[in-house]
Amino acid sequence: MKYLANTIVAALAIIIAAYLFSNAFQNRNRSADTISVTGLGKQDFISDLIVWSGSFTKKNPVLRDAYASLDQDREVIRKYLTSKGIKAEEIVFSAVSINKEFQYQYDSNGNMRQQTFSGFALTQNVTIESKEVDKVESISREVSQLINSGVEFYSNPPEYYYTKLAELKIKMIAEATKDAHARAKSIAENAGSSLGDLKKSDMGVFQIIAQNSSEEYSWGGSFNTSAKKKTANITVKLAYQVD
Known part of the structure; x- marks a missing residue:
């Protein structure tokens, strides 16, 4: 009797193990x-938003005079842009960048003999950000009008965004x-x-x-x-x- 019970238990264990193995195998294949x-x-x-920027420069041996000339150019640029329909709040001028410039003299061996201060170069950037894409795009192509008015203006390509x-x-x-x-x-x-x-x-x-x-x-x-x-x-x- 004891032998029979052990046999039955062993058989059940084999059946259960086989079932569990089969189920695990099926689940593994199912996940695959x-x-x-x-x-x-x-x-x-x-694009429904355009950002266009440019820079302008003035040079002068006297810093105060360089600033005065730059102020004049800034007003010329502001009036030009507003006359073209750009809103005043869309025009942003950056801080002024100041660089000292020098002239250099070299000897026959290419060694620098002397440097002479030649003046200050003041540069300022202007940026226009507007949803009137076509208008600003057109203005960016007409900057020669500013140059012809005596402004040393350098235009950057417009950048286009989508709001x-x-x-x-x-x-x-x-x-x-x-x-x-x-x-x-x-x-x-x-x-x-x-x-x-x-x-x-x-x-x-x-x-x-x-x-x-x-x-x-x-x-x-x-x-x-x-x-x-x-x-x-x-x-x-x-x-x-x-x-």
Whole structure:
């Protein structure tokens, strides 16, 4: 009797172990039965904010006179910009940068023999930030008028931004997620399976490049500011359980 009981217990232990092993094996395979897909969200848009800057310089052996000349140029620039329709609050002048300049004399061996102070060079930057993109863009191309008036003005290329980028990004994430889901569903159906629960999701890098350009994407994310018309891209990677 005791032998029979031991035999029954041993048999039950084998059956239970086999069941547990089978269940673990099935769960392991089930966790491996997943589909990973990448969806793309893409949107063209036009910048609604422009930032344009430039600098102007005056030189004079006397610092006070250099400041006086720079003040005159600053007023010429301010009046010019406001006459073109730029609002006064959109014009920002930076602090003045002061550099001492010298003239150098060298001997026949290229060694410096003498340096003579030649004057002060004062430089100031001006920045215009406006939502009137086309207007400021046009003005940035007409700076020769300032130069012709005697202002030593150096213009920088305009930079273009989009103030509704956060809303756009949310919309694109939804689009990329929808695209990834459709891809996963198609793959599952073609394989004779059905799509199960979402197991994992990862968002890729947000990229902004110029429209219709050969600009390369960056692993860290591109953010083009030189083009008014841009294209934004974002990817979303989803992993689904397959039933």
